[in-house]
Amino acid sequence: MKRVVIIGGGIAGLAAAYSLREHRKPSDNDFEIVLIEKKATLGGNIRTEKEKGFLIEGGPDCFLSEKPWAMELCKRIGLEGDLLNTNEADRKTFVLSGGKLHELPEGVILMIPTRIMPLATSSLISIPGKIRMAMEMFIPKKKDREDETLGSFVRRRLGQETLDKIAEPLVAGVHAGDPETMSVRASFPKFVQLEEEHGSLIKGMLKRMELMKKTRKAPAPGTPPRKKVTMFLTLKGGLSDLVNTLTVRIEGFGNTRIRKGLAIKSVHKNGTGYELAFEGGEPPLHADAVVVAAPAYAASSLLSGLDKALSEKLLTIPYVSTATVSIAFRKKDVRHPLNGFGFVVPRTENRKIMAATWTSVKFSYRAPEDSVLIRCFVGGAKNMELVSLNDEEMIKMVRDELRDIMGIDAEPVLARVFRWVNSMPQYTVGHEERIAAIEEMVSRHHGLYVTGSAYHGIGISDSVRNGEVIAKKILHQLSD
Ligand SMILES: Cc1cc2nc3c(=O)[nH]c(=O)nc-3n(C[C@H](O)[C@H](O)[C@H](O)COP(=O)(O)OP(=O)(O)OC[C@H]3O[C@@H](n4cnc5c(N)ncnc54)[C@H](O)[C@@H]3O)c2cc1C
Structure with a gap:
């Protein structure tokens, strides 16, 4: 029987394993799947912990509904009833500017203004900055299709102030990245598309919104109203429920094994397939197809003996380290109204945290009634050295920041640090070209695949989709 080995039990590896079973036709030959995960737990970056009545997400805390693959997967594995919307009544984001929190004007979608009044009355952007934003509609579109940094794109279209106060901190909050090095084409392809198709982000966004309104069909009489889905979704019991349920489903299929606490050291060609060597004393494993669903630098090391040029190319995808600090207080000790989902911190403010989510406001079931839970982001491209602070130093630093920014000087009832090195x-x-080159090199090795957040999208939903895409390719290979 043929064997597929998946290296890495993050969400991409798990989605690939599940999809391989889900889409196998009864007429296909059966094959064995072995998923190997280095750590003692599955899920990679996804890690939910429960303590003293709090639900703490150490890594990701939600996924985008606009990219439907994670949501659809949840539905298919029986978690539809657990999908949890954000608490829309409090949907506001604040930006720290001049040491004070200002509301991100309503109607600003990512960084594109779509409503006049909230922008006109906003205390976040100066009058010249607002005029510059509005001028976006008259800025000619870029003539060539060359990639550029997000920084250069935003400066060109919306001006420096939008970059400093909106784009940079939002991007740092999501990608932990630096807009002066990030590719706009790879990270925000929609922005590029809006410019290319409509000549302006504002005009394009307004047109899209109008079109959406028109095409939103009125429900047929008698049909129950569709359940509203917010932009960000999570699971009532935390994102580890996705990992755990997926694991149970995968293990429920025949000929499928998950092995934890074992690392693959190298992948070499062996006949028509591959030989995988383990770290430690395990005997090597033969595979007809290999999916490397580990980070790109780990893939680089695993594949160095198989293909030096591919290994070197994989190493050109840089990574940054971050940490999250979840900190809880008694509600009565916090004077701040917590009237939103949290705040982001522009680099120009020279603070130590990148952003904070007011977790217990954003989602229900995260904290006991009498408490609030706040999650701060540390590190990223701009402050990577802070990730190496010890727990005590990191918690003290975060408390100092929350005291200055939100006026919270109470003793926390809980504080948990998670480092993501x-x-x-x-x-x-140049990311798109880099990935195209990597994929071309990988395609020269029949039965070898790479997947995960390094290639076609950094979020959970993209990782699910990428794992599923690889599964389809393997099914095709095995049916040959
Ligand atoms: C702090 C933080 C917050 C985030 N917030 C969000 C969010 O809110 N929403 C969102 O959509 N995304 C978020 N993300 C991104 C999201 O976590 C990733 O997109 C996703 O989890 C990536 O999954 P993956 O399977 O590609 O990689 P990983 O989760 O990195 O999994 C790779 C796995 O491979 C294993 N491995 C490595 N080497 C070997 C080896 N030699 N042998 C065997 N196994 C190996 C690793 O141990 C790991 O388990 C966040 C990320 C971080 C760090």
């Missing part, structure tokens, strides 16, 4: 791939300028 080299965990955020950075899509720097």
Whole structure:
């Protein structure tokens, strides 16, 4: 029987394993799947912990519904009833500017203004900055299709102030990245598309919104109203429920094994397939197809004996380190109204945290009634050295920041630090060409595949989709 080995039990590896079974036709030959995960736990960056009535997400805390693959997967494995919307009544984001929190004007979608009044009355952007934003509609579109940094794109279209106060901190909050090195084409392809198709981000966004309104069909009489889905979704019991349920489903299929606490050291060609060597004393494993669903630098090391040029190319995808600090207080000790989902911190403010989510406001079921839970982001491209602070130093630093920014000086009832070393791939300028070259090199090795957040999208939903795409390719290979 043929064997598929998946290296890495993050969400991409798990989605690939599940999809291989889900899409196998009864007429296909059966094959064995072995998924190998280095750590003692599955899920990679996804890690939910429960303590003293709090639900703490150490890594990701939600996924985008606009990219439907994670949501659809949840539905298919029986978690539809657990999907949890954000608490929309409090959907506001704040930006730290001049040491004070200012509301991100309503109607600003990512960084594109779509409503006049909230922008006109906003205390975040100066009058010249607002005029410059509005002028975006008259800025001619770029003539060539060359990639450029997000920084250069935003400066060109919306001006320096939008870059400093909106784009840079939002991007740092999501990608932990630096807009002066990030590729706009790879990280925000929609922005590029809006410019190319409509000549302006504002005009394009307004047109899209109008079109969406028109095409939103009125429900047929008698049909129950569709359940509203917010932009960000999570699971009531935390994102580890996705990992755990997926694991149970995968293990429920025949000929499928998950092995934890074992690392693959190298992948070599062996006849028509591959030989995989383990770290430690395990005997090597033969595979007809290999999916490397580990970070790109780990893939580089695993494949160095198989293909030196591919290994070197994989190493050109940079990663940054981050940490999250979840900190809880008694509600009565916090004077701040917590009237939003949290705030982001522009680099120009020279603070130590990148962003903070007011977790217990954003999602229900995260904290006991009498408490609030806040999650701060540390490190990233701009402050990577802070990730190496010890727990005590990091918690003190975060408390100092929350005291200055939100006026919270109470004793926390809980504080938890999670470090994510080299965990955020950075899509720097030229990323698309780099990935095309990697994929071309991988395709020269029949039965070898790479997947995960390093290649075609950094979020959970993209990782699910990428794992599923690889599964389809393997099914095709095995049916040959
Ligand atoms: C702090 C933080 C917050 C985030 N927030 C969000 C969010 O809110 N929403 C969102 O959509 N995304 C978020 N992300 C991104 C999201 O976590 C990733 O997109 C996703 O988890 C990547 O999954 P993956 O399977 O590609 O990689 P990983 O989760 O990195 O999994 C790779 C796995 O491979 C294993 N491995 C490595 N080497 C070997 C080896 N030699 N042998 C065997 N196994 C090996 C690793 O141990 C790991 O388990 C966040 C990331 C971080 C770090």
